[in-house]
Amino acid sequence: MAFFCQHCGTGLxxxxxxxxNCGAVVTACAYVPGRPLVRPIIGRQIAGVCIGLSQAYGWDLTLVRILTVLGIIFTSGLVAVAYLACWIGIPEEPVRLP
Ligand SMILES: [Zn+2]
Known part of the structure; x- marks a missing residue:
């Protein structure tokens, strides 16, 4: 499992x-197996956290969304806090010009 700086991409x-390299704070959301963990612009529902996680880890997107919603309901907001942390911690997917 590779681990990269979210800001400059340096392997850590x-x-x-x-x-x-750049001194940026590295969050727990920065684990990157294979492809960068980003919040895609296309296909997102709220902040792109679920689709970003599903793409980076190969999880089923529908399952991730269901578990996120259920988690928020059954953990009294713990998962919501984690979601917000990922929202802040995971960089937005770079816009690719056509
Ligand atoms: Zn860096």
Whole structure:
């Protein structure tokens, strides 16, 4: 499992709190197996967190959304806080010009 700085893309040791290259704070949402964890512009419902997670980890998008909604309901907002953390922590997908 690779681990990259969200700001500059520098490879980091797993568990690093700060990027050794640009000094950015690294969040728990920054684990990147294979493809970058981003919030896609296309296909998002709210902030693109669910689709970003499903694409990065190969999870089923519908399942991720259902679990997110159920999690928010049954954890008294704990998952909502995690969702917000991912919203802030996961960078938006770079806009690709045609
Ligand atoms: Zn960096």
């Amino acid at each position: 040791p797993v568990g690093a709190r700060f990027c050794s």
